[in-house]
Amino acid sequence: MTASTATETGAAIVKLEDVHLSFGQTEVLKGIDLTINKGDAVSIIGPSGSGKSTILRCINALVTPQSGKITVAGTRVDQLTKESERIQLRKRVGIVFQQYNLFPHLTVLDNIVLAPTKILGADRTATVKLARELLEKVRLSEKADAYPGQLSGGQQQRVAIARALAMKPELVLFDEVTSALDPETVGEVLWVIRDLIRDGMTSILVTHEMRFAEEISDTVVFTENGRIVDHGSPQQIFHTTDNPRIRQFVGGLSGGGRGAVRDGEGI
């Protein structure tokens, strides 16, 4: 099954074709087909253990499938053999995790400047300027000289997003980036992601924020037990699907379950 929002295959930036992946004896991905076009926002939803994070990790060459093709921005990711080639790919594909993993001994600004200057060899002055622009974008200009330990979880996560953007990625993967946050800081992180998507950043989000996924996604993909069970517009997946499993899952979460966006959070 292919999740695609454009008719032109030439516009595909991510393509997974019949991807199978096992960890030892455990088959985790059982034939994933997924096409994502440049500029799209795609949400992946589904129960715990269904393979959502593993799909993102495949796209970013953090794990390699046993079979199937993965093409990301023209690179055959499944055929990369050297770590140096994987690092090249990761320069172009940002990933933000639930845990922000900022360097505690570096200021916010230096956390953002580090990778572009060290890994890309970018000019420090230009990168500092970019970092300040990104801090403005994530609404944290006043925290440039603070240390991560002085920030709230939501603020740290916004720094982590700015850090990913500083590499000027061609697409960004978000893996449950609000799941570890206090409810009152979830909204500020979602604001930032919404802005990015509106700016046209190609984004793949694994999320439990159903209302947010409904609002910002071009396509929603539902995974279960290592397979894409269905995909479609938010309207289809959240409202008109006749798949009882999806209805149950979506209904359960939007009824106030784990991570569901709550009313009155101003997002």
Ligand SMILES: Nc1ncnc2c1ncn2[C@@H]1O[C@H](COP(=O)(O)OP(=O)(O)OP(=O)(O)O)[C@@H](O)[C@H]1O
């Ligand atoms: N490195 C690993 N070694 C062994 N098994 C793994 C590894 N990573 C993931 N798995 C297993 O693969 C399956 C899919 O995991 P994955 O993390 O992709 O699920 P998920 O849909 O992201 O779940 P969650 O919503 O809980 O984050 C799970 O059964 C998990 O235990």
Ligand SMILES: [Mg+2]
């Ligand atoms: Mg996961």
